[in-house]
Amino acid sequence: MNSLSRRGFLVGLACATALAATGCGLSGGDPGAAGGPVTGEVKGSITFQTWALKPKYTDYLNGLVTRFQQAHPGTTVNWVDQPADGYLKKVTADAAAGALPDVVNMPPDLSYPLAKQKLLVDIGSAMPDAAKDYLDNAWSAYALPGQSGSYGFPWYLNTGPVFYNKALFTQAGLDAEHPPTTYAELESAALAMAQHSDRKIAMLGLTPVIADFALYGVNVMDPGGTRFTFNEDKGVRFVELYKKLYDAGALIPEALTANYTGAGTKFMNQQIAWAPGSAYDLSNFKTNAPSLYPNVGITKPITNTGHATMFVQGLSVPESSKNKPTALAFARFVTNAENQLAFAKLVNIFPSTKGTMDDPYFSKSDGTDEAKVRVAAAKQLGTAVNYTPVQWSDQMLTVLQQQLAEAMLGKKSAKQALDEVVAQCDKLLAG
Amino acid sequence: MSRQHWLTPWLFLLPSLVAVIGFSLFPFVNTVILAFTNARTIGGGRFTGLDNFGRLLHDPAFWTAAGNSALYVVVVAPALVVLPLLLALLVRRKLPGITFFRTAFFTPVIASVVVVGLIWSWLLDTRGLVNGVLQALGVLRTPIPFLTDQWLLILSAMLVTVWRGLGYYMVIYLAALGSVPRELHEAAQVDGAGRFRRLLSVTLPALRPTMVLVAVLSAVSAFRVFSEVYLLGGPAGGPGGADTTLVMLIEQVGTGLRGDLGYSSALSVVLFLLTLGLLVATSRLDRNEAAS
Numbered sequence: 061m062n063s064l065s066r067r068g069f070l071v072g073l074a075c076a077t078a079l080a081a082t083g084c085g086l087s088g089g090d091p092g093a094a095g096g097p098v099t100g101e102v103k104g105s106i107t108f109q110t111w112a113l114k115p116k117y118t119d120y121l122n123g124l125v126t127r128f129q130q131a132h133p134g135t136t137v138n139w140v141d142q143p144a145d146g147y148l149k150k151v152t153a154d155a156a157a158g159a160l161p162d163v164v165n166m167p168p169d170l171s172y173p174l175a176k177q178k179l180l181v182d183i184g185s186a187m188p189d190a191a192k193d194y195l196d197n198a199w200s201a202y203a204l205p206g207q208s209g210s211y212g213f214p215w216y217l218n219t220g221p222v223f224y225n226k227a228l229f230t231q232a233g234l235d236a237e238h239p240p241t242t243y244a245e246l247e248s249a250a251l252a253m254a255q256h257s258d259r260k261i262a263m264l265g266l267t268p269v270i271a272d273f274a275l276y277g278v279n280v281m282d283p284g285g286t287r288f289t290f291n292e293d294k295g296v297r298f299v300e301l302y303k304k305l306y307d308a309g310a311l312i313p314e315a316l317t318a319n320y321t322g323a324g325t326k327f328m329n330q331q332i333a334w335a336p337g338s339a340y341d342l343s344n345f346k347t348n349a350p351s352l353y354p355n356v357g358i359t360k361p362i363t364n365t366g367h368a369t370m371f372v373q374g375l376s377v378p379e380s381s382k383n384k385p386t387a388l389a390f391a392r393f394v395t396n397a398e399n400q401l402a403f404a405k406l407v408n409i410f411p412s413t414k415g416t417m418d419d420p421y422f423s424k425s426d427g428t429d430e431a432k433v434r435v436a437a438a439k440q441l442g443t444a445v446n447y448t449p450v451q452w453s454d455q456m457l458t459v460l461q462q463q464l465a466e467a468m469l470g471k472k473s474a475k476q477a478l479d480e481v482v483a484q485c486d487k488l489l490a491g
Numbered sequence: 492m493s494r495q496h497w498l499t500p501w502l503f504l505l506p507s508l509v510a511v512i513g514f515s516l517f518p519f520v521n522t523v524i525l526a527f528t529n530a531r532t533i534g535g536g537r538f539t540g541l542d543n544f545g546r547l548l549h550d551p552a553f554w555t556a557a558g559n560s561a562l563y564v565v566v567v568a569p570a571l572v573v574l575p576l577l578l579a580l581l582v583r584r585k586l587p588g589i590t591f592f593r594t595a596f597f598t599p600v601i602a603s604v605v606v607v608g609l610i611w612s613w614l615l616d617t618r619g620l621v622n623g624v625l626q627a628l629g630v631l632r633t634p635i636p637f638l639t640d641q642w643l644l645i646l647s648a649m650l651v652t653v654w655r656g657l658g659y660y661m662v663i664y665l666a667a668l669g670s671v672p673r674e675l676h677e678a679a680q681v682d683g684a685g686r687f688r689r690l691l692s693v694t695l696p697a698l699r700p701t702m703v704l705v706a707v708l709s710a711v712s713a714f715r716v717f718s719e720v721y722l723l724g725g726p727a728g729g730p731g732g733a734d735t736t737l738v739m740l741i742e743q744v745g746t747g748l749r750g751d752l753g754y755s756s757a758l759s760v761v762l763f764l765l766t767l768g769l770l771v772a773t774s775r776l777d778r779n780e781a782a783s
Binding site for chain 2: 156469
């Protein structure tokens with residue numbers, strides 16, 4: 061202690077601070093090792109992170125963990141669940157720190173930037189026999205465009221019908237039993253509704269997102285996935301259609317600033333008459349908007365491509381995992397046909413494994429609204445496509461929303477707005 | 492051991508020092524370093540000199556955001572200097588039930604900003620309470636686009652900020668009003684000064700340092716506004732992003748897995764310098780006026 065001088069202490073403290081400060085500035089993720097099958101004993105402990113499944117599905121998840129541990133003695137799975145809000149921030153912070161859990165629940169658009177930085181295990185080469193178990197459209201959702209490999213086990217899928225408000229349809233003099241099935245029919249119904257209600261009832265609550273462009277038949281990206289192309293003529297026509305609806309009062313003004321949740325609330329408040337959704341929403345309406353529920357009509361989503369859009373959730377294994385054999389085995393176990401079917405029966409989602417959808421649960425309706433939606437959605441899923449490109453980011457969504465607002469307000473033409481979005485998104489893609 | 496006595500205060504300081512270095516100094520220095528790089532959220536980056544600052548000068552989004560933040564200061568700061576003072580003068584009087592009003596004016600300060608934002612967004616929506624009442628009374632035929640017009644939206648956000656700040660600054664003024672010497676008032680009264688004259692010649696000069704403090708605090712917080720605009724105008728920053736403020740822009744650019752940390756750090760450094768400039772300018776102004 062005697063040798064510790066005051067000056068030495070302070071200099072040491074300053075150096076430690078400076079080192080800590082400068083050292084972290086440019087730290088990057090640790091790129092993983094080269095691909096190839098992952099072999100090794102399934103043993104030891106891993107951490108498994110899910111996204112907002114606690115406490116509703118605690119029993120199911122705990123059951124999975126217990127059965128896996130029994131089947132593989134010597135393994136321990138620590139299940140952690142993160143709340144829905146801030147999930148992206150949590151994954152981002154963990155990824156930046158190189159501290160992602162061994163098995164992480166993530167949708168394709170979250171896996172893409174991580175896979176691009178080689179922070180995720182290529183499941184295709186780590187477990188070459190896994191691909192055959194899953195539906196092709198689900199498996200390919202985790203591929204890097206223009207490159208080989210797949211970076212997640214597809215876990216569950218969702219697609220949905222469109223919900224519409226029958227009472228508002230009737231009030232506007234529209235046939236509530238025959239909702240629109242094409243864009244042209246939707247346009248004329250929306251215009252009629254706005255006119256009939258003196259602009260008090262709007263059909264739509266949201267400006268289009270990228271998947272809507274694809275459903276309209278617009279080529280969103282070039283085949284190589286290297287640049288965006290939705291400023292083509294068809295994309296411009298699509299935005300012009302929305303502009304026409306906005307001017308007529310058929311698209312609520314708040315659409316210019318709203319996000320998806322905001323539009324959902326507007327539908328529940330019976331301020332808009334048309335809202336794309338999922339089977340999950342039906343139970344939400346039942347609980348949170350009981351006066352709306354009897355008026356909810358269910359119809360097929362409108363598409364020009366013949367395909368509906370679908371959403372995929374999956375499990376990825378980071379390259380930073382210290383126990384890849386166990387992590388891969390567990391992720392495959394959670395996403396196997398048997399476990400997915402059991403999960404799908406608990407919650408309104410659909411399995412991503414081949415043949416599982418043949419179960420009568422997805423093809424036979426017992427007459428309840430939930431069953432009707434389930435059967436219709438399951439039929440739709442067979443040919444559904446994940447229309448949101450994995451390259452699409454939150455920043456791009458903000459740019460699209462901002463430019464569409466400019467177009468709706470007439471500050472820019474549809475073409476000018478889309479050219480600007482594409483230019484900015486291409487820049488973000490290249491960055 | 493007596494030679495080591497100098498260490499004792501440092502040991503007492505250690506917990507706070509660790510917290511300050513870890514959560515304040517380190518992130519600050521790190522942000523400054525990142526501002527000169529092209530770092531992304533993941534994948535690191537490399538030194539790019541002043542590129543980010545050059546990009547910023549040619550970025551229309553930056554100028555829009557800086558303009559909105561400046562406008563916020565110009566409108567909100569004077570309002571928050573004057574209105575809470577008037578309110579404090581009003582609730583200082585000893586009247587029956589005045590405690591209720593004091594508490595009521597302070598309530599918005601303790602209410603969660605998210606809750607407050609949601610309530611105001613429901614009130615100001617095109618189909619919200621305000622438009623509904625005005626339409627029902629026949630005052631309006633078409634609703635006022637409070638939340639979908641660029642200028643009305645930022646004005647609405649300012650209104651919420653002022654409403655939230657009133658109670659807080661009112662309490663500061665109440666404390667200051669209590670310390671204005673009573674003798675001065677009595678002397679002025681003897682000299683024949685009326686109530687308004689005493690306010691101008693006694694109360695306001697005595698409150699000057701407090702008014703400067705309130706001006707500085709409200710200007711700095713107005714310059715860094717985020718929640719009100721975000722909650723009323725959505726994550727994209729109002730229609731076409733026209734109401735984005737500097738802090739919102741930093742959030743938009745720098746967050747997410749593909750966040751541009753380098754550029755958002757450069758924006759943060761500029762925000763810091765502008766805030767510092769604002770503080771220095773206000774204190775200079777105060778010193779010059781005091782001297783004259």
